[in-house]
Amino acid sequence: SQQGEEDPQALSIQEGENATMNCSYKTSINNLQWYRQNSGRGLVHLILIRSNEREKHSGRLRVTLDTSKKSSSLLITASRAADTASYFCATRNSGGSNYKLTFGKGTLLTVNP
Amino acid sequence: NAGVTQTPKFQVLKTGQSMTLQCAQDMNHNSMYWYRQDPGMGLRLIYYSASEGTTDKGEVPNGYNVSRLNKREFSLRLESAAPSQTSVYFCASREQNTGELFFGEGSRLTVL
Numbered sequence: 453s454q455q456g457e458e459d460p461q462a463l464s465i466q467e468g469e470n471a472t473m474n475c476s477y478k479t480s481i482n483n484l485q486w487y488r489q490n491s492g493r494g495l496v497h498l499i500l501i502r503s504n505e506r507e508k509h510s511g512r513l514r515v516t517l518d519t520s521k522k523s524s525s526l527l528i529t530a531s532r533a534a535d536t537a538s539y540f541c542a543t544r545n546s547g548g549s550n551y552k553l554t555f556g557k558g559t560l561l562t563v564n565p
Numbered sequence: 566n567a568g569v570t571q572t573p574k575f576q577v578l579k580t581g582q583s584m585t586l587q588c589a590q591d592m593n594h595n596s597m598y599w600y601r602q603d604p605g606m607g608l609r610l611i612y613y614s615a616s617e618g619t620t621d622k623g624e625v626p627n628g629y630n631v632s633r634l635n636k637r638e639f640s641l642r643l644e645s646a647a648p649s650q651t652s653v654y655f656c657a658s659r660e661q662n663t664g665e666l667f668f669g670e671g672s673r674l675t676v677l
Contacts, residue, residue, distance in 0.1 A: 483664060494569075494655055494668035495608075540607065544664060551596050551615045551659065552623065553666060557607035 456484075456541040456556030464562040471528040473559040475541030476521075482544045484517060485553070486526050489538045498526075498539075531563045567591055571656050571669035578646045578676045586641040586672050588656030596659035597639035598666065599623075599631060601652040608655065614639055646676045 459474045475484070483502045487495040501508045501517045501524065508515045514527040528535055538558040545554070569590045578584055590597065595616045600608040600623075610623030614633040628650060630642045643650055653673050657666040 485665070487666075492671075494670045495657075495666070496668070497665040500664060542666075551613055551621075552610060553598075553659075553664075554610070554624075555600070555608040557605065 456543050456554065458539070458541055458556045458559040460559060461557070462560045462562070464564065465531060467531060467533055467563055467565050469531055469563075471531050471535070471561055471563070473526045473539050473561070475524045475526070475556055477524075477541075477543050477556075478522065479545050481519075484515075484524050485542045485544075486513075486515060486524075487540045487542060487555075489540065489558070491537070495540065528561075531561075533563050533565045535561060536563045537561060569656055569658055569667050569669040571654075571672050573672060574670065575673050576675070578643075578674065580647060580676060582646050582676075583642065583644050584646065584674075585643075586654055586656070586674075587638070588640065588669060589638045590656075590658040590667070591637065592658060592660070592667065593636070594658035594667075595636070595661060597633065598657040598659070599629075599639070599641045600655045600657065601625065602655060602671075603652050611641065611654075643674075646674075648676045650674065651676045 456475045456477045485500045486498040489495045512529045517524045540558045542553045542555045572587045598613045599611040612631040614620045617636045653671045656669045
């Protein structure tokens with residue numbers, strides 16, 4: 453069964469606004485990753501946050517992790533039309549195989565020009 | 566570098582036919598994966614190969630077989646295709662140090 457669940461399922465905003473997507477998971481993790489998928493394309497890695505980290509930044513991306521609540525959020529600041537894509541969280545569970553990465557169902561972000 | 570290359574990009578099969586999806590990576594990664602993506606279901610792991618010579622079942626392995634031919638190549642075979650296997654299939658390889666997955670562009674399979 454899938455570990456991560458993104459919320460909301462779909463988000464529509466105007467260019468320049470910030471977009472926040474959330475991911476909840478069920479079991480303890482070693483790390484959590486966020487990926488982006490443009491329509492009809494493969495997934496592209498955005499950022500990884502380890503279980504002992506609380507916040508991480510990469511350009512316009514900010515990821516937070518709250519292990520007590522088993523949740524993570526991805527914030528995209530000053531969004532652009534080119535940010536329109538699906539965003540997925542993926543977790544590597546502690547105690548499980550080091551090689552298995554489990555994905556959520558994704559959030560579809562639409563940024564309107 | 567090409568990264569992860571999947572073939573074919575599109576395929577239509579009739580129920581009961583067999584086919585093999587090919588995947589190759591040129592990043593010298595040890596681990597490789599096959600996922601399927603269905604609307605509303607996200608990505609589900611079919612099989613993975615932690616290293617050359619090993620393969621393991623993922624979340625939805627039934628109806629599939631895999632072969633890790635060498636370090637570069639990891640193929641997925643459907644022996645007797647069923648309509649429930651209509652999906653988009655993604656191959657990925659894993660960078661050892663960061664754990665980041667690199668994905669191919671996908672293979673869109675329709676089983677009639």
